[in-house]
Amino acid sequence: MKKKYTAYWLAATIAIMFVLPCCVAMLASECAGMALCIILFFIVNPAYSITIGIFSGLSLHNMWYFPILSPIIFLVGAWTFFDPNEIWFTLYATAYFLLSGATMAISALIRKSRLSTTIR
Secondary structure (H helix, E strand, O other): OOHHHHHHHHHHHHHHHHHHHHHHHHHOOHHHHHHHHHHHHHHHHHHHHHHHHHHHHHOHHHHOOHHHHHHHHHHHHHHHHOOOOOOHHHHHHHHHHHHHHHHHHHHHHHHHHHHHHHHO
16 A cells, blocks of 8 residues: 555544544534434444554555554544543543454455465
């Protein structure tokens, strides 16, 4: 994967993990904000973590750091726009890291096995 695609993935990571919590915190009312936080923390962020893990595994040389970077950006955004003393955000970031790391390892193994079977 080329370097310019890495910049696109970085922009998407910042948008999803940092800007979306900002929008929820600043623009939504209390009831709607709670619903949007649940959707963000339990659907959007895990789905993005799995997606970033898959693409990181396919381009391990260029994107190996995204499963680490994505939860860090999430923590910065959550602690900035919500509550910096909330420990649950650390648990969410750990779950996102485990999801993206596991999917990165699985997709890298699948890619490696496909390459080894095509060479034979």
